[in-house]
Amino acid sequence: MPCSGSNSQRQSFIIKVRQRISSLALFISPSHTALFHEVSMVLIIGTVYGCTLAPGLTWANGGTDGGDLITAAATHGVAHPSGYPLYLLLAELFQWIPAGTLAFRTNLLSVVCAITASVFLYRVTCLILDGKPYNRLASWGSALLFGFSHLVWSQAVITEVYALQTLLTALIFYLAFFNRQWRYQDIVCGLVGGLALGNHLTSLLLIPLLFWKTEEFVPGTKRRTFLRAIGILIGTLIYLILPLRAIQNPPVSWNNPTTLSSLFQLITGQIYQGYFTLLYLPDRLRGLAGLFIDQFNAIGMAVGFFSLLGGRISLRKNIPLFWVFLSSCCFALVYGTFDSYVYVIPAVMVFSIWIAGGIQEIVDILSSNRKLSQPAIYLALLLAIAYQIFSTIPTVDASKDARAETFGIAVMQSVPENSLVFTGDDESTFALWYFHFALKQRPDITVISADLLQFPWYQRTLEYTYPDLIVPDSGSFTVESIRRNNSTRPYYVIDNYRNYLNILSKINSKNQ
Template identity: 40%
Template sequence: MCLKVSPNGLAAGAIVLILSVAYACTLAPGLTWANHGSDGGDLVTAAAVLGVAHPTGYPTYVLLSRLFQSLPAGDLAYRTNLFSAFCAVFTALWVFVIVRGLLPGRDWTTTTAASIAALGFGFSPLTWSQAVITEVYSLNAWFTAVILLFLLWEGWQPSPSGASPWGGRWPARCMALVVGLSLGNHLTIALPAAVWVGWGVFHARPGQRWRDLGQRLVWVGLGSLVYLALPLCAAAHPPVNWGRADTWEGFWWVVSAQPYRELAFGLPPMFLASRVQAWATLLVQQFGWAGVAVGCTGLLYADRVLPPEGRSVRGWVWLTAAMAVLFSLFAMTYNTADSYAYLIPVSLIFAIWVGLGCAWLLKLAARWNLWGALLLAAVAFVLVAWKARATTPLVDASRDSRAATYAARVLTLAPTGAIVFTSSDRDTFSLWYAHYALGHRPDLSLVAGPLLKFAWYRENLRVTYPRLHIPERPGPNGNWREAVTEAHRRRFPICQTFLEDDDHNDDDRVIGCDASDE
């Protein structure tokens, strides 16, 4: 029997295969600092010990990555990196599905345009950089694409009478559960989640809108109960236990991201112009000048390729434009150097516009000359391939073993029973991974200096290392590190880590120690 595969199925399979190979060849082999991935050590370790990661805790990400850590391949960090690649591949696949769903007809131009959009997104530097390391942004992009697909589905589904999709239909409830789960990964997903709720209520029959709103909120709330994993995990006192979320104060401190509140919309006005310029530059870096032109064409000329009966679908396109603006405003005003990662949803939305623009141009060319349209499609695929080749060295993490090597050197050089102070995310999280997740050097006590100011962290140290005596009060000038050092100087060697590329580390030391007085 001959198995028939549609052109769309072949294209989707090719997208998955091509991106899977590209990501596999550039995937970090383990724990990595590549592509600003220093938070990876915290996330991998939290998943491995079922702990609470840095705010907002990311319970959805931690639980899902824990499943990937059970795969029989590589070490824990490598398996968690695979999770990012998996999410990125299927986000690109959703881009294909969305563009294909937007476009009418089954001719080759629509499949080609959707394929170009998916590959363009998958090979964009932002997407690719996060697909090969442990971070939450690939999963966030996946949820964003899924919610956009939900929006599109609901734009097509309502009956002429405007009946609510909640009349005993489990698919709608499942969508709401997924939206709720997405809130447990990254809070920026709250924007498309809120749009999904409002979009569905708008399409409901006027007499059912309040009921529809209530049911959506209830089922989204049920999905967001994934946050209950935080107090449950915290109650077991894992070594990675940000905020002690088993108390109400600690739970709120984590889920509301209190340490980072001042960063949101906290960019000084004097830097706003440079951020806008950086935003424009970054957009060009993702798709090239040709891609930007095609994407803008897709947004402006969407009416030329969308079906005439799809008013709600045309509204969907402009709704994505509003979402892209809001995502961009948040990213540009977030006062950190790596806020560019918040622009991945913008890149995803723009890739959809690229697909619409490609479809319009291909259909226009096909009306004049079929061979000219085929040549245009070939040029588009060549440009995507050229962009992928140019991007590879910028995002390739396959040879980056700095984090693992650093942690191994520190743990090898640390004297027996030492207290090892760390001073930044990179040294802290890489050592947490080696010490807590992999179980190396159980005789040591790791103390993250910047976290000592938090009562929850000091209490966590007391539980994790019963041999330590953590003072109740800081030393002179509020110096907690000095207080901890003085309490143990005569009992254990006291060590401090150094980063090899630190400007003040002239001899490339990774650790310096003072012997105990005993």
């Protein structure tokens, strides 16, 4: 009898496992067409991204923060506000890959995220156009166009947080539009939302999607809302890894978040809050128009508008899309940094969905009137995608950008022993952090960011990172006072990386 008892236990266990797998399969498994589309997307996008991927540290495509992110991940440190804990953890995983340089391995994270984001966008678009003819074909074409849009591609081939943010945005879209019930759906939805907040604060704009009902009737709404809110809270707990890292005194530890107030200041990006401005609004509105035409060219824009005016996507599904489109554009318009255009990526994603609606309708019209064959449609889409690739590639190709590596190597090779190296701009500061802290080159020198000297947390970081540095009183941490206190050490001031490269080129030409 114990034997039959254990058999029935085993059978019920097997049934449970099957149920779990089938519920998981419901979430994952695509049809054969979908599988073909997804595999072909991975191959096409992966090949093109691979050819344009930065081989090392890069400043291409606005990627100056790469040195900070790579170094923070490699030294178990804390990156610039808001700290990016999810990104740092994933970057550390990729840094374990046994191939290429540390920077190359971290760049790979962006490639993987951007490809996966395109695949999930394909699934989202299939769900939104569900039941319409050629919905998969149109979704495939528009997701490829999205993957090869200037903005997405530019972030896919460098170290930055925006490719991961694009993936998380696509995932939130998918979870918002996936209406069939599956186990742990609500808690997972919330968790993804919370983790997205752990990557970038602009995810706050996406959180309403997780509570939006894309169907007429959803049972158990209150309980589900509660579970999703709990999931979000659990996801945001990822920020707690930041104090755990900071207490180990890493060389890169922005805000040194070892207290609640410093953690709060870091997460809320207090030092950047003054950057919000309406000053550039008129010019940026025109820049936004240019940005969208740059992503999809005039024909793609016309196809998107054609779909938008047709109302083929139901209002219930379009309202969250409009919200994401408008909110992300507004954020980009008023955030006063030179690279705030990257915050438009979720709006680009939404416009891709509208383009898919247009492609679907146009293919439907053409095939019913002229009996257009499927291979001809695929060929037309592939030609459009090829045009997109060849017109975008010159502006995003990071594979030949060696400026950051040249600069970093030159400084490491040229500065005298025990030098104090003061840096001015982001490029020189983060590139030198990468070579000095992440690659552990030239441990004899001291790299000091002049502009960060104003912050007590940075003064403390210098004290524990360089115990031999004679530091001034906390009230007078300046380039001059550090130089005076360490007057026996040679010093370099790299106010601007371009100046330094000019000096080097002159020295090199003299030597030749």
